Amino acid sequence: MEQEMRIGILLKMINNIYERTFNNKISEINLTTAQCDLLGFLHENEGKEVNPIDIEKRFNLKRPTVTGLLKRLEEKGFIRVAPSIKDNRYKQIILTSKAQGYHQEMLAGLKEMENQLYQGISEEEKQELIGILNRMLKNMSL
Incomplete structure (x- = not known):
């Protein structure tokens, strides 16, 4: 009899396969899944001032991780970091034209990837799964 896997292991396995597959799809633009996620967040908030603290909160990341992601994206020419217009103690993250050019390809x-992930899952099951995962995230964030 096959032993049931713990939810944490299943989530980790799904994430590993998802990231590996997506990284292969976007390898020609020299980005990782995490970098694409961050760029997507910046696109969603275009026209608003976004700083590293906003990214830390949105993705539940630590400051050194965000700093590393931003540094690599800036080195690759996808973003630039400038002093905040509102408060010089903060930095704002600005998308470059290069990031704009690759946005549709990333989307x-x-x-x-999402179509592959949800293959064979009904819309009702998808919404239920999203609700459960959001509750689990909230439980772990307490």
């Missing part, structure tokens, strides 16, 4: 890759 297409993400849509393809």
Whole structure:
């Protein structure tokens, strides 16, 4: 009899496969899944001032991780970091034209991945799963 896997292991396995597959899809633009997620967040908030603290909160990341992601994205020419217009003690993250140029390609890759992930799952099951995962995230964030 096959032993049931712990939820943490299942989530980790799904995430590992998802990231590996997505990284392969976007390898030609020299980005990782985490970098694409961050760029997507910046696109969603275009026109608003976004600083590293906003990114830490949105993705539940520690400051050194965010600093590393931003540094690599800046080195690759996808973002630039400038002093905040509101408060010089903070930095704002600004998308470059290079990031704008790859936005549709990243979205297409993400849509393809989501379609694969939800294959054979009804819309009702998808919504239920999203609700459960959001509650689990909230439980772990307490």
